[in-house]
Amino acid sequence: MIETRKSTKLFQLGLRRLLLLLCLGLAGALVGATLVRFAPGYGVSERELDPRWRAESVEALRQKQALHQGLPSFYFHFLSALAHGDLGESDSLKRPVRELLRQRLPVTANSVVRGLGVAWLAAALLASFGLAFRGWLFQASTTAFNSLLLSLPSAVVAMLAVHLRTPVFCAIAVVVFPRLYSYIRNLLVRSYGQPHVLAARARGLGSRAILFRHVLPLAAPPLLALLGVSFAVSFGAAIPIEALCDSPGLGQLAWQAALSRDLPLIVNVTLVVSLVMLAANSLADLAGRTFSGSMQ
Amino acid sequence: MNALQKVAASVLLVIFVLMVLATFLLPAPFARQFRDIPNAGPSKAHPLGTDALGRDSLSRLLYGTRVSLLLAPAAALLSTLIAALLGSVAGLLGGWFERIVLAATDLSLALPWLFLLLVVRAMLPLDVPPLVSVLIAFLMMGLLGWQASVRVICAAARGVRDSDFLLLARSTGCAPVRLLWRHVAPNLRPLFYAKFFISIPLFILTEANLSILGLGVMEPMPSWGTLMRGFEDFSALSANPWRLVPLVLLVIVVTCFQLVLPPQEVTQ
Numbered sequence: 305m306i307e308t309r310k311s312t313k314l315f316q317l318g319l320r321r322l323l324l325l326l327c328l329g330l331a332g333a334l335v336g337a338t339l340v341r342f343a344p345g346y347g348v349s350e351r352e353l354d355p356r357w358r359a360e361s362v363e364a365l366r367q368k369q370a371l372h373q374g375l376p377s378f379y380f381h382f383l384s385a386l387a388h389g390d391l392g393e394s395d396s397l398k399r400p401v402r403e404l405l406r407q408r409l410p411v412t413a414n415s416v417v418r419g420l421g422v423a424w425l426a427a428a429l430l431a432s433f434g435l436a437f438r439g440w441l442f443q444a445s446t447t448a449f450n451s452l453l454l455s456l457p458s459a460v461v462a463m464l465a466v467h468l469r470t471p472v473f474c475a476i477a478v479v480v481f482p483r484l485y486s487y488i489r490n491l492l493v494r495s496y497g498q499p500h501v502l503a504a505r506a507r508g509l510g511s512r513a514i515l516f517r518h519v520l521p522l523a524a525p526p527l528l529a530l531l532g533v534s535f536a537v538s539f540g541a542a543i544p545i546e547a548l549c550d551s552p553g554l555g556q557l558a559w560q561a562a563l564s565r566d567l568p569l570i571v572n573v574t575l576v577v578s579l580v581m582l583a584a585n586s587l588a589d590l591a592g593r594t595f596s597g598s599m600q
Numbered sequence: 601m602n603a604l605q606k607v608a609a610s611v612l613l614v615i616f617v618l619m620v621l622a623t624f625l626l627p628a629p630f631a632r633q634f635r636d637i638p639n640a641g642p643s644k645a646h647p648l649g650t651d652a653l654g655r656d657s658l659s660r661l662l663y664g665t666r667v668s669l670l671l672a673p674a675a676a677l678l679s680t681l682i683a684a685l686l687g688s689v690a691g692l693l694g695g696w697f698e699r700i701v702l703a704a705t706d707l708s709l710a711l712p713w714l715f716l717l718l719v720v721r722a723m724l725p726l727d728v729p730p731l732v733s734v735l736i737a738f739l740m741m742g743l744l745g746w747q748a749s750v751r752v753i754c755a756a757a758r759g760v761r762d763s764d765f766l767l768l769a770r771s772t773g774c775a776p777v778r779l780l781w782r783h784v785a786p787n788l789r790p791l792f793y794a795k796f797f798i799s800i801p802l803f804i805l806t807e808a809n810l811s812i813l814g815l816g817v818m819e820p821m822p823s824w825g826t827l828m829r830g831f832e833d834f835s836a837l838s839a840n841p842w843r844l845v846p847l848v849l850l851v852i853v854v855t856c857f858q859l860v861l862p863p864q865e866v867t868q
Binding site for chain 1: 703706709710712715716723801805828831847
């Protein structure tokens with residue numbers, strides 16, 4: 305009975321999250337459309353400045369670009385196209401945005417997932433070593449190393465990756481690692497300091513049993529929340545890294561779109577990234593709640 | 601303040617004094633070209649050598665330090681002021697206003713910080729004078745960097761809202777603006793300071809990233825980001841390792857800011 309009630313609650317929470325995701329996606333799309341509509345230079349083609357074009361031709365061009373559409377009509381057309389999966393055409397690359405996203409998203413997803421995997425593994429291992437060997441030298445050297453990595457701009461890490469010919473996911477891992485390490489380490493130190501862990505240690509329980517039975521269950525919900533946050537960090541790091549390492553992913557696409565002021569492209573890339581981020585955060589949150597529920 | 605924090609604060613003070621005195625220390629104007637000696641090594645006239653266009657590297661470093669170290673704290677101040685205002689009012693009023701502010705915060709936090717900056721930068725003209733590019737970078741970071749702080753400040757203001765002294769002030773007929781100014785803000789002041797100091801290193805790194813990508817401070821105006829753009833030419837860098845000085849300075853400043861930051865309990 306209690307199990308059924310818990311499952312229903314989780315299902316309701318999942319539905320609420322999905323609804324929130326849809327609402328935020330819609331709000332993001334409207335904000336993006338507004339930014340595109342009111343950005344300086346919207347609807348003005350360079351061809352209009354060509355003196356060889358006649359006034360009628362320029363007027364026809366303006367009509368074609370729907371400059372005279374009202375705002376409600378603009379929103380309606382934008383949203384109905386979006387509902388049909390039509391994300392428009394890139395001004396600079398002259399290709400459908402949908403096609404560009406389909407090509408670029410897997411590249412970034414691959415780099416981000418592999419980079420996150422490496423960063424999480426390294427951070428968790430180093431934090432565990434730090435707890436096992438509590439000497440001041442280890443602590444001081446890891447803190448100094450972590451501070452150094454935290455102080456490096458991700459673009460500099462990218463340039464270093466280019467010179468060392470390391471893969472893109474390694475550069476992403478280097479950017480994400482220090483943020484994960486300091487958080488995981490603090491969390492583990494706090495969990496190991498809990499009275500019930502001290503009591504378990506006093507009873508002579510082995511270190512592995514303490515870790516798996518007493519520390520990890522306590523640390524799992526915040527760690528799962530951190531997983532969602534680390535997605536955002538790695539996607540943010542992907543922009544300079546992909547741009548400078550010449551990796552054909554979403555980060556490079558966003559950078560190219562910003563440099564060429566390709567507003568339809570950058571707004572749609574941003575919309576996709578924000579939806580991915582929201583989904584990742586919601587999943588991490590749901591996983592954390594499920595875990596806490598099962599532990600209780 | 602422990603010994604390490606004192607050392608970090610002293611280093612920051614020295615760098616800030618150098619930044620202020622940059623005008624008197626510059627061997628040459630930062631944009632002046634010595635066309636007969638491009639890519640020169642360190643000499644008496646040019647202690648850090650010259651860049652590929654023959655400009656004095658020390659002058660550019662000192663001036664770039666001034667640009668970066670004025671830009672980041674100014675943007676941090678603006679973003680902290682916005683976060684303080686929005687967070688305090690939302691926490692104090694509660695209800696639909698709080699929900700709207702938190703939903704807007706969630707929406708913008710869903711997006712990686714650099715993506716958001718890129719979108720806004722793409723809306724604005726790219727071919728702008730260098731001073732305008734500095735102003736754009738400052739406004740972008742200042743106006744878009746408040747989200748992370750709002751949640752924390754709002755939660756703290758919510759805690760103050762239910763306190764006895766605020767109830768007493770309300771019962772005496774204290775106006776909402778006065779409540780905010782005289783009762784809520786003084787109680788949240790340590791949090792405002794903490795958020796301000798946390799934002800500075802973040803904005804220094806953001807400026808560097810944007811400028812390296814060609815979307816921040818524009819040439820010939822130097823900043824740490826524009827100076828580091830030359831790192832792409834690795835052969836020149838390995839031949840002239842002193843060109844790494846801007847990166848070393850940036851790492852020192854960001855590390856010092858991280859060290860002098862208030863303890864974590866205050867900031868969360």
